[in-house]
Amino acid sequence: GDSVTQMEGPVTLSEEAFLTINCTYTATGYPSLFWYVQYPGEGLQLLLKATKADDKGSNKGFEATYRKETTSFHLEKGSVQVSDSAVYFCALTSGGSNYKLTFGKGTLLTVNP
């Protein structure tokens, strides 16, 4: 079945540091890949997505590239801010008759001023 593996957290960075959160996946067919973010006390929000190999999703300075050869979708940001402190979830869907999203366990990011 489908599965997503994210790097274990928590991750603690100083403001303006470079961020990478690793995500690898196992899926049938050709999945679409997502990063969702959960700010403290809130529900999840879509951060970015990519629907086919070599696509790059980007939003709010975050980027992730769909790498089929390494089955990866790593999240990166060049310069993090305190306001980026949140839990980040990598997710996929294989589509077809499978209508669900499969999530990784989440990575807690804390950015200190």
Next chain:
Amino acid sequence: DSGVTQTPKHLITATGQRVTLRCSPRSGDLSVYWYQQSLDQGLQFLIQYYNGEERAKGNILERFSAQQFPDLHSELNLSSLELGDSALYFCASTPGTGDPYNEQFFGPGTRLTVL
């Protein structure tokens, strides 16, 4: 604000009891997803409804059931509650045909505590 509402925000109950969680999707969205978020299991998909019909089932226990009503709001019923059912329960809705390729808009969640 995602436009998805969930009530109640918090629920505290005892083992063996039954509770109902309510979700109203964004205006115009026909599809509703339910998720359970716990520390040990992470975020687990429970069930999806589209325009009143069950479309997909995930790791939902037999003690749990859900439905979507004609006005498109959805309820998740949890019965014979156990300590391990304590979790945050999220509802999400999607536009269009409910395809999971589309962005899912999450509600703020209901925190269930079973004592």
